[in-house]
Amino acid sequence: MPNVYRSLAGFLSVALVTVLAWWAWLGRDTTMNYDPATDTYSGPYTTWQVAGAVLTLLLLLIAAVLLRVNPLVAAAAMTISFVVAWTVSAASQDESGLFLVGAVLVAIGMTAGTAVVAAITSRLHRPHTTPN
Numbered sequence: 001m002p003n004v005y006r007s008l009a010g011f012l013s014v015a016l017v018t019v020l021a022w023w024a025w026l027g028r029d030t031t032m033n034y035d036p037a038t039d040t041y042s043g044p045y046t047t048w049q050v051a052g053a054v055l056t057l058l059l060l061l062i063a064a065v066l067l068r069v070n071p072l073v074a075a076a077a078m079t080i081s082f083v084v085a086w087t088v089s090a091a092s093q094d095e096s097g098l099f100l101v102g103a104v105l106v107a108i109g110m111t112a113g114t115a116v117v118a119a120i121t122s123r124l125h126r127p128h129t130t131p132n
Contacts (some may be wrong), residue, residue, distance in 0.1 A: 018077065022085045027085065028051070029045060061074055064078075079114050
């Protein structure tokens, strides 16, 4: 398979699985949680949901790089697809426009996180050569 097709297949595969992971952990939860003791709302996500999503995405990115998806392609696919999925969902529920602030923060976090994980995984997985 030519390199361009391999990169495209890797990008699309990582993007699809990323959106599925987002939907499984976060996408279906749109309700705010009310705490009568403090009279406050929080959510819609709980700590365990976010932790599960992060762990799933971490394992997905490591697996993609180990399966020879270009690390830059894998990181970009994960970042773009997650940010788009999160932003579309947040925009559909927000009347204030503040979802844009969240989208920027999610984009910054995803970009930094995927870049670091992809780089470390690629570096650790690179075959070591001995000088002659």
